Amino acid sequence: MTRIVRIAPSILSADFARLGEELQAVTEAGADFIHVDVMDGHFVPNITIGPAVVKALRPHSALPFDVHLMIAPVDPYVAGFADAGSDIITVHAEAGAHLHRTLQLVKAQGKKAGVSLNPASPIELLDYVWDDIDLVLVMTVNPGFGGQSFIDSQLDKIRRLRERIERETAGTGRQILLEVDGGVTPETARKVVMAGADVLVAGTATFKGGPEAYARNIAALRDAVC
Numbered sequence: 096m097t098r099i100v101r102i103a104p105s106i107l108s109a110d111f112a113r114l115g116e117e118l119q120a121v122t123e124a125g126a127d128f129i130h131v132d133v134m135d136g137h138f139v140p141n142i143t144i145g146p147a148v149v150k151a152l153r154p155h156s157a158l159p160f161d162v163h164l165m166i167a168p169v170d171p172y173v174a175g176f177a178d179a180g181s182d183i184i185t186v187h188a189e190a191g192a193h194l195h196r197t198l199q200l201v202k203a204q205g206k207k208a209g210v211s212l213n214p215a216s217p218i219e220l221l222d223y224v225w226d227d228i229d230l231v232l233v234m235t236v237n238p239g240f241g242g243q244s245f246i247d248s249q250l251d252k253i254r255r256l257r258e259r260i261e262r263e264t265a266g267t268g269r270q271i272l273l274e275v276d277g278g279v280t281p282e283t284a285r286k287v288v289m290a291g292a293d294v295l296v297a298g299t300a301t302f303k304g305g306p307e308a309y310a311r312n313i314a315a316l317r318d319a320v321c
């Protein structure tokens with residue numbers, strides 16, 4: 096397979112008491128992006144971190160910060176996460192009535208814009224925003240928690256999105272990344288990459304076993320997909 100596959104450890108599974116060191120450890124262990132899960136206890140049934148923590152973490156890794164906003168409303172917080180040092184800001188299509196406006200806000204901050212789809216959401220939610228996005232994030236668990244099991248029905252969605260992305264970008268020089276988040280292990284990684292994914296979020300699969308295991312865990316994901 097010639098597609099470049101990027102590994103994005105989700106710091107949701109890191110040791111929150113040592114987040115700065117954890118970022119340095121996964122950076123040295125070969126990660127490509129740092130995936131930051133932001134949850135509000137409203138759009139999803141869990142609460143994690145805000146822009147102040149993203150800002151505090153920024154000096155601990157030179158890798159792109161891939162910030163997954165599971166919050167509603169999202170528009171009032173886009174500038175704060177941009178200023179804090181996010182590189183990619185991904186919002187949920189289900190989080191508000193004005194996805195196009197939200198994507199314009201992200202672009203106005205000079206950041207890459209992503210859209211995430213929950214497992215029950217159809218790809219048609221993206222029909223009129225393809226010109227405005229740099230990344231599509233397919234949730235392969237219901238958002239809110241790490242350590243859940245991969246939902247197999249999403250493989251068909253990933254395949255259909257890969258076809259659509261190829262059509263949208265053909266001859267344009269644009270790149271739209273297809274990211275998969277939730278229950279990614281070496282076994283499921285192979286299936287999602289075969290289906291068309293090029294960014295793998297991995298929380299549990301990266302952080303299990305503690306810092307000594309991170310390089311081995313990331314290598315196991317890479318080996319599974321090449």
Ligand SMILES: O=C(CO)[C@H](O)[C@H](O)COP(=O)(O)O
Pocket residue numbers: 105107108130132163165236237238239240241242243276277278279296297298299300
């Ligand atoms: O967005 C998320 C949850 O809403 C996380 O990124 C995701 O669950 C990663 O954790 P794991 O790899 O353990 O499934």
Ligand SMILES: [Fe+2]
Pocket residue numbers: 105130131132163276296
């Ligand atoms: Fe995530």
